[in-house]
Amino acid sequence: MPDDEYETLFLDWLSKHGSAVMKVARAYTLTSEECQDLAQEILLQAWRSLPNFQGQSSPATWFYRVALHTAMNWQRKDKRRRLRQQPLWEVQAVTSGCESAEQAQYRETVERLYEAIHRLSKTEAAIVLLYLDGLSYREMAEVLGITENYVGVKLNRAKTALRELMTGDHDEP
Amino acid sequence: MNPDPPRHPDDLQQAWQAHSEQTRMTIDVDLLRREVQRQRQDFQSQMFWRDVSEIGLAILMIPGWIVLGITASLPWTWYLSVPVFVWWVGFMLYYRWRLKLPESQPDDSLRQCVEHSLAEHEHQIWLLRNVVWWYLLPPMVTCLAFFAQVIFATDVPLVPPGGWSDILARWLVFSWLSLFVIAIYYFVYAINQHAVRSQLEPRRQELLALLTSLQEESASEVPGEYPILTSGVYQACSRRRVVFAAILGLGILAFGLVSILYVGYRLDQQDSLERRRDYPLLSPFEAVRWPNSHPEVQVNGEWFRLISVNGLSTHEILEFSRHTYGPLWQKRFEEDLVELLSRMGHPPGDSQYLATLEVESLTTMERKVLKDVPMTAEKRFAIKSAARRRPTK
Numbered sequence: 372m373p374d375d376e377y378e379t380l381f382l383d384w385l386s387k388h389g390s391a392v393m394k395v396a397r398a399y400t401l402t403s404e405e406c407q408d409l410a411q412e413i414l415l416q417a418w419r420s421l422p423n424f425q426g427q428s429s430p431a432t433w434f435y436r437v438a439l440h441t442a443m444n445w446q447r448k449d450k451r452r453r454l455r456q457q458p459l460w461e462v463q464a465v466t467s468g469c470e471s472a473e474q475a476q477y478r479e480t481v482e483r484l485y486e487a488i489h490r491l492s493k494t495e496a497a498i499v500l501l502y503l504d505g506l507s508y509r510e511m512a513e514v515l516g517i518t519e520n521y522v523g524v525k526l527n528r529a530k531t532a533l534r535e536l537m538t539g540d541h542d543e544p
Numbered sequence: 545m546n547p548d549p550p551r552h553p554d555d556l557q558q559a560w561q562a563h564s565e566q567t568r569m570t571i572d573v574d575l576l577r578r579e580v581q582r583q584r585q586d587f588q589s590q591m592f593w594r595d596v597s598e599i600g601l602a603i604l605m606i607p608g609w610i611v612l613g614i615t616a617s618l619p620w621t622w623y624l625s626v627p628v629f630v631w632w633v634g635f636m637l638y639y640r641w642r643l644k645l646p647e648s649q650p651d652d653s654l655r656q657c658v659e660h661s662l663a664e665h666e667h668q669i670w671l672l673r674n675v676v677w678w679y680l681l682p683p684m685v686t687c688l689a690f691f692a693q694v695i696f697a698t699d700v701p702l703v704p705p706g707g708w709s710d711i712l713a714r715w716l717v718f719s720w721l722s723l724f725v726i727a728i729y730y731f732v733y734a735i736n737q738h739a740v741r742s743q744l745e746p747r748r749q750e751l752l753a754l755l756t757s758l759q760e761e762s763a764s765e766v767p768g769e770y771p772i773l774t775s776g777v778y779q780a781c782s783r784r785r786v787v788f789a790a791i792l793g794l795g796i797l798a799f800g801l802v803s804i805l806y807v808g809y810r811l812d813q814q815d816s817l818e819r820r821r822d823y824p825l826l827s828p829f830e831a832v833r834w835p836n837s838h839p840e841v842q843v844n845g846e847w848f849r850l851i852s853v854n855g856l857s858t859h860e861i862l863e864f865s866r867h868t869y870g871p872l873w874q875k876r877f878e879e880d881l882v883e884l885l886s887r888m889g890h891p892p893g894d895s896q897y898l899a900t901l902e903v904e905s906l907t908t909m910e911r912k913v914l915k916d917v918p919m920t921a922e923k924r925f926a927i928k929s930a931a932r933r934r935p936t937k
Binding site: 390393394414415418436439440443444473474476477478480481484492493494495497502503504505513514515516517525533537 | 657
């Protein structure tokens with residue numbers, strides 16, 4: 372495939388599924404600086420691995436695989452390397468003008484969700500992210516490399532843990 | 545039967561998805577492409593310099609080592625480091641290319657990704673845990689062999705005039721150097737083990753926990769290439785294992801050292817035999833006998849107690865002979881006096897082989913100097929023949 376076709380395909384997928392990059396980056400980091408760094412790394416990995424994409428999975432699960440793979444092996448870069456790196460991406464709000472009460476509530480819920488996700492184990496965080504994004508059991512199994520049955524078991528536990536963290540009904544470590 | 549997928553999004557899902565619809569990610573594709581190229585070049589350059597520093601340096605050291613050995617006329621144990629360098633290069637090449645793990649793909653599943661990272665970490669841990677055997681022990685053996693040869697095989701006494709004080713001095717110097725070498729290698733070993741403890745092992749534990757969380761609960765064990773490492777238990781070395789490894793390491797060190805020095809001793813003996821042909825086989829004595837391990841010599845038909853030869857005391861000559869020829873010291877004194885005196889730095893004159901002997905009469909106890917005593921092959925042959933007839937002890 373020529374380079375410009377890769378670029379078109381990549382941009383198309385990114386517009387549809389790019390939010391996975393931001394979500395994974397935010398779920399697996401604690402500061403906005405680290406989040407930027409990890410998202411940048413995920414984008415680089417995704418661009419690099421696009422030519423190897425076999426079409427055996429959907430673009431949505433492919434993005435999640437790349438993102439989670441990168442997040443698991445990501446190591447915080449030193450300050451010098453971070454400064455040298457130019458920002459590759461930016462997040463823009465789709466709606467303009469004032470935020471509605473509903474949107475504000477969603478934003479608040481999402482903030483609390485991220486706080487809870489940070490306290491989950493890495494595997495549970497991955498399952499919760501996939502669940503919140505509405506992936507099917509089959510897709511989750513494909514991303515995680517486990518059976519659909521086991522996805523059900525893990526998801527139930529992760530949801531319970533998430534609910535406890537969201538409601539504050541959990542044992543402090 | 546598969547459980548049903550979640551059909552009705554709950555409040556959390558709804559908030560999550562609605563929020564993500566409010567944002568859009570835009571990227572600079574040109575910059576992304578350039579960044580990928582830059583990273584690839586950085587990675588290739590990093591790999592290149594790693595290879596250069598590890599393998600290239602070892603390869604470059606081989607000719608450097610040989611040249612240094614020749615120019616400084618260093619003993620043969622110096623060159624034992626060359627096979628060590630070859631071994632390092634061979635081991636690293638073998639390990640890097642033959643045991644190379646299949647490359648992980650960025651779009652592998654999470655479990656595959658964790659398994660791959662775990663395997664990489666285990667390889668690295670294995671390498672560092674065994675750094676003594678493949679990296680440190682071989683040069684340590686050759687290094688100590690070199691010191692041992694330089695210290696023990698030299699003809700020049702460290703503490704004149706030799707004897708027990710010289711032997712003690714040699715052992716002291718050798719022990720001090722050995723301790724120094726062992727301390728340096730232990731320092732390198734400790735750095736490697738610190739890296740395992742502080743970086744690799746915690747990360748391995750993290751990966752194991754992650755992999756376990758992705759395992760079906762019926763699976764009790766985490767598969768891995770190294771069964772010991774993948775047990776899931778923190779792998780600090782047990783005391784028994786450390787003691788066993790230390791004994792084994794010291795055993796190999798001692799065996800290697802003794803073997804090298806024994807081979808060296810035999811080669812030196814062979815070399816001595818070769819070199820002996822270069823010295824004239826002459827003797828100033830008509831006969832030699834050894835009451836109380838001190839030589840009595842016959843000159844002009846009379847027996848004397850030997851005090852000195854060409855100004856060198858009998859004690860000095862015998863000590864040198866003991867040190868140089870070991871069990872053959874008496875034989876060398878009797879049959880190869882020219883060689884003995886030459887190697888002590890006092891060769892008899894080249895044109896005519898005459899000896900000045902200081903002797904003590906056995907009957908009158910009078911000391912006298914016998915000048916220009918001719919050294920002849922016939923006298924030496926007579927001594928050698930008498931030695932053959934002498935009953936062995």
